[in-house]
Each structure stands twice: as C-alpha cells, then as structure tokens.
Amino acid sequence: MFKKFSSDEVSSQNQVKASVQRKIRQSIADEYPGLEAALDDLLPKKSPLIVVKCQNHLNMVVVNNVPLFFNIRDGPYMPTLRLLHQYPSIMKKLQVDRGAIKFVLAGANIMCPGLTSPGGALDDEVDAETPVAIMAEGKQHALAIGFTKMSAKDIKTINKGIGVDNMHYLNDGLWKGTKLRTPASLVGLVIKCYEQINVPCAVYDIR
Secondary structure: OOOOOOHHHHHEEEEHHHHHHHHHHHHHHOHHHHHHHHHHHHHOOOEEEEEEEEHHHHHEEEEOOOOEEEOOOOOOEEEEHHHHHHHHOOOOEEEOOHHHHHHHHHOOEEEEHHHHHHHHHHHOOOOOEEEEEEOOOOOOOOOOEEEOOOOOOHHHHHHHOOOEEEEEEEOOOOOOOOHOOOOOHHOOOHHHHHOOOOOOOOOOOOO
C-alpha cells in the first residue's frame, strides 16, 4: 500500500469537525483499549485532527503534523509502525519465520507457510479481517502492519496462499516520509513523524 507512497497521492486534507473527531477517537479507543491511557496525549481534544485523503480510498489521521493512524474506506484504523513501536502491546501479533523477512520488507504479502513454519507463530484468537502487528523470528520490533485475509486457525489449517495483507512495512513510503516531495500545503505532514515520535529504528539483518 505504501510501497511507492508519495505526496502526489494526497488528494485532500481537512480538519474534521468536533463530532467527527469524537467518532474517530472513540473508534480508535474501541479498537485499541491498550491506548486508552495515552489517547489524551495522542489525540488531544483541543488539537485539530486532520484527515488526509489519498488515492485507493486511503485515509490518514494526522495530529500536530504527525500521521498516527490510517484506514481504507470505513475499515478499522491501523497505527503507523512508528506509533506501534512506541506502544508495542496494542495489537495482536503474528510472527513470520526468518526466511520471510526479506520478502515482507520488499512489500510482499505474508504467505501462510511463513507463519506456520517452526520460526513462525500464530495467535489462535486472531480472526479474519483483523489488523495485526507482524513480528519476525529473532527480532524485537514489528516489521509490518498486516490485515488478515483469514483467521489464524484457517491459516494453520489451510497453510497455503496469502494469509495476511501487508499494509505498511519498515522503509516503505510512509516510513521514509522525509523523502516525500511535499507541496507547501502539506509541509511537515510526515517529516514531523520523525521529529515528534522518537523511537529507535528497528534494524533487520536479512541475510
């Protein structure tokens, strides 16, 4: 989704009215109860909440020039990887084996065998169409945000084909936000993601 993402894909950005802001905030609180204590800092009620609309029905939630969440159409909100690294326990996790890392970091979707092999790990409570953190064998930080195409139990049983869509991964266009060719109206949109969300970059050795 963000493999070649750039500001050219941004079609509009709008400050939403208070009622819409409350609805977005409540949706995020319902989806990520582990963020409840931090919501006042992440989504301050007195700070403007901007919804940036992009191509392919992509929406991004931006506060104080920092992209925090995204979704497709009216689907569930997913955190950016930088936010997830700051609050690593907010999402359910699936783990790929070491051999799948280079493919995930190239933008490939996650295949079932990469999750069911000895180096992979599944959470049987994960249903289909659920946002998940994609972890990797032997690594501390999530390398991607995924959206399951089937439940974890079906991934284990079927064990072929795509199990999880790769929505956002390390070093994709959103992660490398400072390289966007940003028009004046969007200056700082993603750049400040680096400045204000101060988390260590997860380093992956794909050899």
